[in-house]
Amino acid sequence: GENVEQHPSTLSVQEGDSAVIKCTYSDSASNYFPWYKQELGKGPQLIIDIRSNVGEKKDQRIAVTLNKTAKHFSLHITETQPEDSAVYFCAASRAGSGYALNFGKGTSLLVTP
Amino acid sequence: SAVISQKPSRDICQRGTSLTIQCQVDSQVTMMFWYRQQPGQSLTLIATANQGSEATYESGFVIDKFPISRPNLTFSTLTVSNMSPEDSSIYLCSVDRTGQLNTEAFFGQGTRLTVV
Numbered sequence A: 001g002e003n004v005e006q007h008p009s010t011l012s013v014q015e016g017d018s019a020v021i022k023c024t025y026s027d028s029a030s031n032y033f034p035w036y037k038q039e040l041g042k043g044p045q046l047i048i049d050i051r052s053n054v055g056e057k058k059d060q061r062i063a064v065t066l067n068k069t070a071k072h073f074s075l076h077i078t079e080t081q082p083e084d085s086a087v088y089f090c091a092a093s094r095a096g097s098g099y100a101l102n103f104g105k106g107t108s109l110l111v112t113p
Numbered sequence B: 001s002a003v004i005s006q007k008p009s010r011d012i013c014q015r016g017t018s019l020t021i022q023c024q025v026d027s028q029v030t031m032m033f034w035y036r037q038q039p040g041q042s043l044t045l046i047a048t049a050n051q052g053s054e055a056t057y058e059s060g061f062v063i064d065k066f067p068i069s070r071p072n073l074t075f076s077t078l079t080v081s082n083m084s085p086e087d088s089s090i091y092l093c094s095v096d097r098t099g100q101l102n103t104e105a106f107f108g109q110g111t112r113l114t115v116v
Helices: none
Strands: A004-007 A012-016 A019-025 A034-038 A045-051 A055-057 A062-067 A072-078 A086-094 A107-112 B004-007 B011-012 B021-027 B029-037 B043-050 B068-072 B073-079 B089-098 B103-107 B110-116
Touching: A004 A086, A012 B004, A019 A086, A019 A107, A034 A062, A045 A055, A045 A062, A045 B103, A062 B110, A072 A086, B004 B089, B021 B029, B021 B089, B029 B073, B043 B068, B043 B073, B073 B089
Parallel strands: A012 A107, B011 B110
Antiparallel strands: A004 A019, A019 A072, A034 A045, A034 A086, A055 A062, A062 A072, A086 A107, B004 B021, B021 B073, B029 B043, B029 B089, B068 B073, B089 B103, B089 B110
């Protein structure tokens, strides 16, 4: 089955700096890679995703890159703000055929003012 | 996006009892998934809820412990049976909205279960 590794487990940055979280996956058939933000006491919120036919996707301060050959994908947050502090999860799946998501272990991001 | 409502949002239960968690989606979806998130951990898939057929369970999860219903395309329930303190977790419902080209997976706000 799919195995998703996520690093780092914790990340502390100063407000305004960039944050990068990296994930690797094992199943070459995976083609859907979402990122979720989970705040305390809430369910995971989809913040951005990328599909295997795209190498990079950007949405304002958030970007995701995918390297299918190396089987890794990364989340980039620029100009971080204290409200970006949360746990971030990457996931991988074979989309469109009912396969569920395989999650990384999460990264606890702390943005200090 | 999909609007997913889960009930209850939290509960404290006695060991040996059962709790049924409800998941309601604002539109019809083919696949619904139930996940467990143990304290401080990532999300683990319990089962896939299929409309019109039995749920498909992941390794380590069995129907007797986690019976699931899926009576229609917008609703599902997960029951945590004969609970023990080890069942204390957040239980999350998720839907996979798939179109021709795009798939997005959304989560409910979760049910925080504490077993005492």
